[in-house]
Amino acid sequence: MAHASVTRRLVVAAAGCVTALSVAAASAQKVDFSGKRVEIIVPFAPGGGSDVYTRALAPYFEKYLPGNPTILVRNVPGARSIPGANQFQERAKPDGAHVMIVSATTVASFVFDRAKVKFELDKWEPVLLSPQGAVVYASPSLGVAGPKDLPKLKGQQLVFGGQSVTSAELRPTLTLHLLGFKVNHVWGLNRGPVRLAFERGEFNVNYDSMPGYLGGAIQLVKSGKAIPLFSFGIINEKGELVRDPNVPDLPQFAEAYERVHGKKPAGAGYEAWLSISKMNTMMNKGIFLPAGTPKPVLDVWRTAIQNILKDPQFDKDASKVVEGYPQVIGEAAKPIIKDSITFSPEAWDWLKNYLKTEHKVTLQ
Numbered sequence: 313m314a315h316a317s318v319t320r321r322l323v324v325a326a327a328g329c330v331t332a333l334s335v336a337a338a339s340a341q342k343v344d345f346s347g348k349r350v351e352i353i354v355p356f357a358p359g360g361g362s363d364v365y366t367r368a369l370a371p372y373f374e375k376y377l378p379g380n381p382t383i384l385v386r387n388v389p390g391a392r393s394i395p396g397a398n399q400f401q402e403r404a405k406p407d408g409a410h411v412m413i414v415s416a417t418t419v420a421s422f423v424f425d426r427a428k429v430k431f432e433l434d435k436w437e438p439v440l441l442s443p444q445g446a447v448v449y450a451s452p453s454l455g456v457a458g459p460k461d462l463p464k465l466k467g468q469q470l471v472f473g474g475q476s477v478t479s480a481e482l483r484p485t486l487t488l489h490l491l492g493f494k495v496n497h498v499w500g501l502n503r504g505p506v507r508l509a510f511e512r513g514e515f516n517v518n519y520d521s522m523p524g525y526l527g528g529a530i531q532l533v534k535s536g537k538a539i540p541l542f543s544f545g546i547i548n549e550k551g552e553l554v555r556d557p558n559v560p561d562l563p564q565f566a567e568a569y570e571r572v573h574g575k576k577p578a579g580a581g582y583e584a585w586l587s588i589s590k591m592n593t594m595m596n597k598g599i600f601l602p603a604g605t606p607k608p609v610l611d612v613w614r615t616a617i618q619n620i621l622k623d624p625q626f627d628k629d630a631s632k633v634v635e636g637y638p639q640v641i642g643e644a645a646k647p648i649i650k651d652s653i654t655f656s657p658e659a660w661d662w663l664k665n666y667l668k669t670e671h672k673v674t675l676q
Contacts, residue, residue, distance in 0.1 A: 343408065343612045346379030352411040353404075355396025355418060357389040361523060362415045365442070365597050368633045372626055376616040381409070392479060393418040394428050401431035404602040408609035412436065414598040416480045419591045423653055424478040424675060434653060435603040438645035439613045443637040444596035445546055445556040447525045448484060449538040451516040456539050459563050462571050465493050470517045473498040473506040477671045483544060483592040484519045486585055487565055489670065491572050493517075497671075511537060521596070522558050522635045542568035544593055546637065553586070557636055565589075580662035587659060591652040598645070614642040 350373065356362045363385070370383040388396030397418055404410035414433065422433045450456050455464050470488065474481030476499050488495050495517070501509070503524060510518040511532060518538075520529045532538035543556040545564025555564045565585070569577045577585070601613065620626050621639060630636070640648060655663065660675075667673040 343608050344379040345377050345381035345409065348379065348381045348409055349384055350377070350381045350409045350411060351384045351386055352413060353396050353400050354385055354387050354413045355389065355393035355400075356387065356415070358387050361521065362413050362597060363387060364523075365633060366413050368629060369599075369620070372620040372623060373616060375623075376619045378612060391428070392421045392425070392475075394421050394425065394431075397421070397431040397433070398429070400602070406602045406605040406609070408601065408605065408612060410602060411439075412600045412602075414595070414600055416483075416592040416596045419595050419652055420479060420482065423591070432603065433600075434649065436600040437603065437605050437610055438640075438642065438649060439599040439601060439610070440617050440642075441595055441640040441645045441648060442597040442634050443546055443594045443640070444521050444523070444635060445543050445558065445593055445637070446483070446519050446521045447529070447540055447543050447556075447559055447562065448487065448517070448519045449525075449529065449533065449540045450518075451510070451513070452536065452539055453513070454516055456541065458539060459541050459568065459571065461539075462491070462541060462568055465491075465517075466572065468494065470495045471498065471515045472496070472517050473501045473509055473515050475499065475502060477667065477673055480592055483588050486588055486666070487544065488517070489666065490577065490581055490585060491569060507532075522556070526558065526635070544589060546593055547586075547590060549638075553589075580656075580658040581666070583656055583659035584663040584666075587651065587655050590648060594640075594648050595652045610642070617641050 352366055352370070354363050354366050366385050370385055373383050374380055388399055390396070393415060397412065397414075400410070400412040404412065419433065422429055422431070450465070454468055454470075455461065470493050472484070472488065472495050474485070474497070477485055477497070485495070485497065498515070503520065506515065506518060507520065507524070507529060509515050518529075529538060533540055540559070540562055542563045542565060543559050545553045545566070546556055548554050553564055553566050555562065563571065566577055599617075601610065617639075618641060664675045667675060
């Protein structure tokens with residue numbers, strides 16, 4: 313993928329997501345971070361996807377925020393990002409110097425673990441949403457050679473590993489269920505160990521987010537140890553599920569469903585899947601400021617993001633950070649956030665019944 317084409321797509325997307333940025337730039341001049349430190353909370357351990365995302369962007373925040381502040385990245389790992397998010401809720405000041413990194417796991421915690429959650433994600437101010445797709449692949453031992461063989465998986469025993477059913481793994485778990493596949497789930501494992509277990513033959517179906525797939529799992533594909541079957545796809549500006557731009561030759565989920573069942577997906581189960589997809593794909597990574605942050609401060613951050621996306625140096629690193637997906641800035645993120653944390657009554661009832669029946673998990 314050519315870096316220049318990536319940046320053009322990102323900048324066009326960003327320009328479409330921000331209203332009157334020229335006005336925002338003018339107000340941004342009134343905010344100055346000279347001599348200040350900006351703390352960014354990453355609610356995960358160092359080295360993970362959210363940490364890599366944040367540290368790749370940090371130098372550009374120092375470059376483009378007015379006054380060139382010092383950026384401090386603070387990792388607060390544990391309990392599916394809840395401690396870090398709760399801490400941000402309790403301590404962050406709405407001055408632009410306190411920033412929160414949100415991942416799909418944070419969103420899932422907000423939706424499914426409300427008893428443990430003190431943070432109000434729905435009231436925080438979005439700076440940037442960075443969608444991130446994923447690819448599902450299988451072992452050739454299942455007799456598959458590509459997407460055309462998806463129907464061959466019906467009736468076979470699939471073995472899949474992950475953290476928990478209500479973590480980011482809900483996306484592939486729900487996907488495999490809707491496809492009608494028989495799956496044995498093994499919980500309590502992070503993505504790295506799961507991929508190693510797949511490579512050893514302990515699991516025969518797996519998925520990776522796009523950075524993990526392109527940076528690691530693709531080697532299994534090249535060596536013939538993994539067969540890519542489909543991507544989850546992404547939702548475009550029209551609200552349509554389309555193929556992932558990083559793997560355009562692979563069908564997206566709805567196409568995979570049609571190959572297996574001979575009809576397009578529909579109904580409450582698919583509605584639930586779409587909400588989970590928005591949660592896990594469209595809100596895979598995000599940058600937020602506290603509720604009550606003044607508009608001039610919001611404008612400063614959102615303008616900085618637009619400038620970062622146009623930076624030629626960032627262009628060279630873009631594939632490592634945003635993987636060529638359209639980036640959503642500022643107010644344009646709010647409808648996506650609402651869709652990601654809100655289910656229709658029918659979809660919520662369906663999901664509650666599915667989790668209780670299939671996984672013995674009760675949602676409130």
